[in-house]
Amino acid sequence: MATIFSHPAVPLAAAVALGSGVIPRRLMEFGLLCSILPDLDVLAFNFGIPYGAVMGHRGFTHSVLFAVLVALTFRYGSSMGRERPWTTLLFLFGATISHGVLDAMTNGGLGVGFMTPFTTQRYFLPARWIEVSPIGVSFFSLRGWMVIKSELLTVWMPCLVVALLGYSLRSHARKVRRREGE
Numbered sequence: 001m002a003t004i005f006s007h008p009a010v011p012l013a014a015a016v017a018l019g020s021g022v023i024p025r026r027l028m029e030f031g032l033l034c035s036i037l038p039d040l041d042v043l044a045f046n047f048g049i050p051y052g053a054v055m056g057h058r059g060f061t062h063s064v065l066f067a068v069l070v071a072l073t074f075r076y077g078s079s080m081g082r083e084r085p086w087t088t089l090l091f092l093f094g095a096t097i098s099h100g101v102l103d104a105m106t107n108g109g110l111g112v113g114f115m116t117p118f119t120t121q122r123y124f125l126p127a128r129w130i131e132v133s134p135i136g137v138s139f140f141s142l143r144g145w146m147v148i149k150s151e152l153l154t155v156w157m158p159c160l161v162v163a164l165l166g167y168s169l170r171s172h173a174r175k176v177r178r179r180e181g182e
């Protein structure tokens with residue numbers, strides 16, 4: 001996995017880039033939650049479920065189907081997204097599946113079961129730039145520091161660029177609108 005600290009970077013960047021008019025604060029908070037939810041499956045190890053099984057680590061909870069179910073559950077199980085149902089569904093789906101996408105860019109572990117339970121095949125993306133975070137690694141060790149450094153460069157930096165770019169474009173558009181209104 002990438003670490004629990006880095007998965008929320010993706011929905012956070014998307015929310016900053018799109019602005020609170022599109023992604024309200026509450027939706028953003030749910031998005032952050034969705035981005036770490038898939039790693040609940042590490043509990044599977046406690047029940048003796050093998051890594052490569054459907055319910056094993058990086059299996060069902062990292063799949064497209066799980067992301068769809070999470071988005072539908074949060075959308076229809078709460079008052080979120082009455083005004084913008086599709087934006088809400090897409091944002092929550094994107095936040096959840098982004099977890100698997102980041103994991104599929106790590107250089108270790110088994111791949112990600114995007115198509116679970118329809119197949120137990122595990123996948124990696126062609127670009128595997130992220131240093132894998134071994135389960136239970138101490139962040140105060142040399143290995144822990146290497147993982148954090150790798151995630152700063154390969155996850156946080158690109159997310160920061162996207163967030164700043166979106167924010168700048170929005171504030172530029174706002175200024176243009178204001179000028180035209182004068």
Ligand SMILES: [Zn+2]
Nearest residue numbers: 001038039103
């Ligand atoms: Zn994961």
